[in-house]
Amino acid sequence: MRRLLADRDVRLVVGGQTVSAFGDAALWLVAAVWVQRLTDSVALAGLTFFFLTLPAVFAPLAGLLVDRVPRRPLLVIGNLVSGVLVLLLLLVRGAGDVWLIWLVMTGYGCSAVLLGAGASALLPDVVPAAQLGPVNALIRSLREALRVVAPAFGTALFAMAGGGAVAVVDAVTFLVAAGALGLLRIVESPRETEEHPHLLRSIAAGFRHLAGIEVLRRTTTALGLILLVVGFLESAGFALIVDGLHRPAAFVGVTQLAQGVGAIIGGVTAVRVLPRTGESALAALGGIGIGAGCAVWALPPSPVSVFGGAALIGAGLPWLAIGAETLVQLRTPGPLLGRAFGAVEVATSVPQTVSIATGAALLTVVPYGWVILVVAVVCAATGLWLLIGRAGPSAEPA
Template identity: 30%
Template sequence: MTFTALLLDNPQFRRVWIAQVVSQLGDWFNAVAVYALLLDLTGSATLVAAMMVVQLLPLALVSPMAGVVVDRMSRRTLMIGADLARAVLFAGLVFVRSADQIWLAFVLVTLGVIATAFFEPARTAMLPDVVPREHLMTANALSAATWAVMLTIGASVGGAVTVLVGRDAAFVCNGLSFLASAAALRGLHVVETHHTQPRDAASTGVRDGLAYLRRHPATIALLSIKAVWAVAGGMMLLLTVFGQRVFATTPGETAARGIGVLFAARGVGAIGGALLARAVQGRDAARLKALVPWCYGIAALGYLTLANAPTLWAGALAVVWAHVFGTLLWVLSSVLLQLVVEARVRGRIFAVELALHTFVSAAAILLTGYGLDNLHIAPRTLATWLGAFFLAPAAAWAMAPRVGRGLRLRR
């Protein structure tokens, strides 16, 4: 099934997709405006770095408990509540007017990210109730493509809005985007299967979720896919350094151009990966699992090529290549978990996945920065190490056929 056909034929999924589009567009509006706010009021790059951490760390800390709530409540209701909370919180950034009010920006963003920790696992866990199993690959691929397009468009449009009409307009637009998302979800009609399965309150707790993982070790392996790929977070930091130092022939203008080209290449690769994911739809869980080592290995070759690329455009092509297969890996992880995890525990599993990915990504960024600034390791050397790292999970998955036999579709 094509993306267009899925959107036209499934009005319930269309509502979920519209909610994703408008909220992620608002997210990128907000990111540009918040960084500009911090720099304009304080001039501190350290505060910008701290805000980046704030945009990651609460997801990792709150997600496990958020998963429990996702499995106990109506996921649709929870998503609408999270949207309404984010609308108020992010629009509230208009009240930050001076350097001594910066603390308020950190509080509002932290609370908004906590709301996201409830929204995202609920959205992913609910998808099998909205889309037939045979269309899950298309739905997740479209979700990945949408993220990539919003990254490419949202940041540039957000920057333009911030420059032309001011930060406050960007903050208000972000708040309105979450109201639009809530409005789309309000008309969503879906039978949430985790409500139809018999359970008691204890069965929706954290310990029950951990017990489920102990009984299903193949699910633990699937949880590791995105967590291991999150090491590529270090490569995201390296892309800025490659644009600024490695591929810069003159100071200033070329540095900005190089960073923009490499991040745009990341978005293009993500779109390509989403299209490739749709091309492999219809395969069963074991056959999808067989693609995992290939994705790790081919993405590794892309990063190794970047490490040795002689020019900016050669490096950009390598980034596109790596992120085509990195995005396919991301989609495979989501689809496999949706296919094999029981509905009653799906929220907790996706919450754990989000927490693991966020922790590893933040750690990879910090370690890469430490290697660059404190150990003075050359960017090309770090890129080579990171690229070579992904050959290890490629080999591990290729040599673990029993994982595939542990995957069983859930009714």
């Protein structure tokens, strides 16, 4: 890893994405807290996350754009536009301006979809194929570390100086990311050229690619199945704290801290595990790890079981994400990478969104322990299914 970071372009990519991720993590929670403070409504605060995640349905269109135009200029412009967008939050004055926060969050969601697909598609032009896994693991580790501190920073700054101050900090992080991308010295892979492209067929190319290669099809299916139940934990985790440990809901922040520490460990260890297992197997082991953490949560609740389970879940999630992302990068032709990641975004975001709503509904009729146990069984079984049909380590793109 030290030798890899000796590469100037790798440092720019990792540093730019890390700084931008800090701004993201600082603002997202603040936006919901801001709405709650302005309206005194928890439901309206929760709606903020809906506007943030809604643009995921347009991921295939974003992927098509990533594949049709030069990626580095697109990412530079996207970061700059995003920085200007968040500064609109400086205009928020009262409850009547909540619509402006939601508008910015919708635009933020569009930006996240486009920049996420673009960054993942650009990375193979920066990093040798054999090093994609370690770099993905490093970026994920840094992001997870920031998820531990950035929300606290954002909410503290919000309390002292208001939401506008957080927006300015986030805008600066977008500017830094754009600058880092602009300094890259790379030759991008060729774009796709179609003399008479059919729009719908071009958009669907990412889905066809994932479906046409067995290891990608199995891994994407496993991702969708796991995320279809992991969202249950959003509500079940609160019930575990309140009804199981008999602690106030705010105590969930301590649980998130344990999960964040586990995620950092998961990202760091992925660097050593990935070369030995391969990308698909790493994702499978991540699913099994999430299932194991949920199984610990299903035990009679105690601080040890709650924190231990959270750490296992936190460690499993990066393995799942790093394995899947690296696999797509290695098994997808360069001109198709944007649409492939757009298809993955749809295949994962939609089930996760559905599962969050379903989990909240289930808890009204089913004890939280049974809901957590269902998540444990589905995640572990899906991980085992993926492990059975795993592929070995990859070295070259398709």
